[in-house]
Amino acid sequence: MDGLLKNRDRIQLSEWIGRACNLVLLYKVSRDGGSAEKFHNLCDNKGPTVTVFYNTDNNVYGGYLSETWGGTDQWCIDQKAFLFKLYSVGEWKPKKFFSNGKSNNYYKSTNYGPLFANLWSFYGSPEKSCCGYKMGSTSFFSGSHFHMEGETSQSIANGHNDVTEMEVYFVKDGPLALEHATLWREQPQWNLQTFQELKEYITKYEPFEESEVPEANILLIGQVGAGKSSFLNTINSIFKGAISSRACTGSAENTLTKSFEKLRIRDPAAKKHLKFRICDTRGIEKALSIKEEDLRFIMDGNLPNHYIFNPVDSASAKVPGFVKDPTLKERMHVVVFVIDGSTLDVLPEDTLKKLKDFKTMVVDRGIPQLVLLTKMDKVCEFVEKDISNMFVSEGVEGLVTKAADVIGIPRSHVLPVKNYEKETLLNINVNILALGALRQALLFADDFLENQFEIEQENSRR
Known part of the structure; x- marks a missing residue:
C-alpha cells in the first residue's frame, strides 16, 4: 500500500530537509499494526525519517528526525530535527517549526512509537477509537522544545491527536523522482x-x-x-x-x-x-x-x-x-x-x-x-x-x-x-x-x- 503523502507534500518536505531526497514508506499503522515493537522492527537504524500524522479533522502534521530511531531508552537532541504542519482542516498551509537547539527533543525507547518532545505517538500500542487511533497528547505542540511561531495544538490539530493514520518514511538521498505519480491530464511526448x-x-x-x-x-x-x-x-x-x-x-x-x-x-x-x-x-x-x-x-x-x-x-x-x-x-x-x-x-x-x-x-x-x-x-x-x-x-x-x-x-x-x-x-x-x-x-x-x-x-x- 502506498503512503498518503501527495506530490506537493513530498516536494515541500524535501525543501525543508534542505536537499534532494525521496520519501520511502517504512511503517504505516493501519497496515503494519499499532505496536512499538513493529515500529522499531521496521524503522530502527534506517537513518533519517519523516513521521506524518493524519488526524480526524483533516489536519496533517508531523516531525523530521535527521538521526535514526532506536531503543536506548534515553532522551536525545537532534539539532536538525523539526516539526511541521502541511494541512489545516484539509487546506494546504505548510509551516516548519525549528528545534530550539538547546534541549532534548526526541526519545529512543522500544516501548514507544516515534516520539518527539512536543509530538508523541503511542506507548506500547495506540488506543483504538471509532475513527482510528488515539495518539499521545503530552506537551502537544506546546513549544517547549520547538519554535512554534505562534502556532498551538489548537491551530495545528484542533487541539487533539486522534488520527486516522500515521506513517513513517525513510529519507533517501537522491533526485526527487515522482515517476509513479498519477497524470491528471494526458501529456505530450517530451522529445x-x-x-x-x-x-x-x-x-x-x-x-x-x-x-x-x-x-x-x-x-x-x-x-x-x-x-x-x-x-x-x-x-x-x-x-x-x-x-x-x-x-x-x-x-x-x-x-x-x-x-x-x-x-x-x-x-x-x-x-x-x-x-x-x-x-x-x-x-x-x-x-x-x-x-x-x-x-x-x-x-x-x-x-x-x-x-x-x-x-x-x-x-x-x-x-x-x-x-x-x-x-x-x-x-x-x-x-x-x-x-x-x-x-x-x-x-x-x-x-x-x-x-x-x-x-x-x-x-x-x-x-x-x-x-x-x-x-x-x-x-x-x-x-x-x-x-x-x-x-x-x-x-x-x-x-x-x-x-x-x-x-x-x-x-x-x-x-x-x-x-x-x-x-x-x-x-x-x-x-x-x-x-x-x-x-x-x-x-x-x-x-x-x-x-x-x-x-x-x-x-x-x-
Whole structure:
C-alpha cells in the first residue's frame, strides 16, 4: 500500500530537509499494526525519517528526525530535527517549526512509537477509537522544545491527536523522482519529434479556407504582469531559434502595453510571416484597465492596428483609422485569457469581476475562449526543476480547476504554460507547451471561422 503523502507534500518536505531526497514508506499503522515493537522492527537504524500524522479533522502534521530511531531508552537532541504542519482542516498551509537547539527533543525507547518532545505517538500500542487511533497528547505542540511561531495544538490539530493514520518514511538521498505519480491530464511526448511536429503544424497553418480570411486573429486578455507580451515573445523566440523580445516586458506598476498591436510571427527558414496574428492589449488593472468599449471595438474589428489606448476615455468612431464596417478578417477569431497562476489565489475582486465581464462579452459574440495559466514554475518547485512534470503536479492541477471555475470555462480549455522570462537559452519542453497552446488557439479560431461561414451561407439562402 502506498503512503498518503501527495506530490506537493513530498516536494515541500524535501525543501525543508534542505536537499534532494525521496520519501520511502517504512511503517504505516493501519497496515503494519499499532505496536512499538513493529515500529522499531521496521524503522530502527534506517537513518533519517519523516513521521506524518493524519488526524480526524483533516489536519496533517508531523516531525523530521535527521538521526535514526532506536531503543536506548534515553532522551536525545537532534539539532536538525523539526516539526511541521502541511494541512489545516484539509487546506494546504505548510509551516516548519525549528528545534530550539538547546534541549532534548526526541526519545529512543522500544516501548514507544516515534516520539518527539512536543509530538508523541503511542506507548506500547495506540488506543483504538471509532475513527482510528488515539495518539499521545503530552506537551502537544506546546513549544517547549520547538519554535512554534505562534502556532498551538489548537491551530495545528484542533487541539487533539486522534488520527486516522500515521506513517513513517525513510529519507533517501537522491533526485526527487515522482515517476509513479498519477497524470491528471494526458501529456505530450517530451522529445524533439513532438516539438518538430508542433512547429510544422503552425508553420503550415492556413485559416479555414472557405472563410477567405488571410490570417487568424488571436486576442490576448489578462491582468497586468500575467504574461501576455511574454507569451508573444516566447512564440517569437521559438521561431527565431533564440530568446527575443518583440513586445515590451518587465516590471512596472502599470501595464507596459500602451497600444493595440496585431503582431505577426516570421518564420526565418521560409522567409515569410505565419498565417496568424497575436493581438496584444492593455492589461487589466485597478485604475487604468482596458475599457469595455475598447474591448468591444477590438473584438468587432473596429480599432486599427497600433491604436494607442487612452487611459481616461474609451475609443470612439472618431479614432483615426476607425473601421466603420469591419469584415470577418478584422474581427477577433479566438480570445485567450492570460492569468498569472502564482497570484490566482489572491486575485483582487475587481480584477475577477472584469475578467468575468469580459468573458460575457466574448460569449455574446460566439468567440471561443482559452485560458493560458502562466508562471507555473513559481507555483510548484517540482515544475520549476523540470517543466515535463507539469501534468503530475497536484498544485498545477488545483490551479487549473480554480481558473476554470473563475472564468467559467471547461477544464480542458485551461492550458498551463511557462513563458521565457529569466532564461537565456531555449528549452524544448517550454517550446512544446507554448506551441501546443498556440495550436489549440488556431484550432479554436478555425471553429469560429467555420461557424461564421455557415451563418453567412444560411443568411444568403434566405
